[in-house]
Amino acid sequence: MLVVKSGAAAEEDPVGTTAIEDDAALVAAARAGDRDALGQLYERHGPMVHGLVLARAPHAETDDLVQEVFVQAMRKLGSLRDPAAFGPWLAAIARNRVADWHRSRVPVAPEDQAGATPSVAGAAVDAQVILGFIHELPLAYRETLILRLVEGMTGPEIAARTGLTAESVRVNLHRGMKKLRERLGGSEGEAP
């Protein structure tokens, strides 16, 4: 059984290079049938996949889609050429799975934040309403904001896990947050 430590090790390596090496070892072990390695991959990358799915699909569908992404990934694990690139590879599967889900569903009105109360003032802040605001932002901002604010990942972690450059993540976080602040400020002004 392969056990890869996280926590303290991750703190010493904020950019995530150790995590990438660990992923390669876990992928190798998982390919050899190590169930614990599969579980560790799931645990390490679950939040990223959840965030990427949540950036594109309604919250109510997210958990099931995440499971489907992992089933698909485990089936295809043998075809992954570079085990160190497991994170970006998994991210691509997640993005494609949600695109397939959108293509296959009967078109309906968006999930609907449109009917939600726009007030986000004070303590009555509603996570679903804020998520609706984030869903209105461009996709690149949506992804990074959800990974940062919902999943609790730091910018360097987002870059390491998704394969995006740190610079892109930083710019997307900064611009996305600026737009979200504008949206939140505007809505607070609209409150009755």
Place this chain on the structure above:
Amino acid sequence: MSDDDYLWNRTGRPDPEVERLEQVLGTLRSARPPVPPPALADERPRARRGLLPWALGLGSRRRRPAESCSVGAGPGRSAQVPPRGTGRAGCSRR
């Protein structure tokens, strides 16, 4: 810029609005405990049929909209799914 540093990697002066958003939006994290999909080794001999019980398990969760739509409904959902390492919901082994 300290606000940006906090947004970037939680260093520097904490940004109250980012902290508030982290707190509120953190409730949208997955409440489902990690249940790894069936191992490849188990699926191979059974081809597609090997996944069916697990897939049916997913279907039954879908039919409970109140549960799947709930935010942070850990306790109710946790009771449905065994913790990791003790077996998998709706997944038979042979």
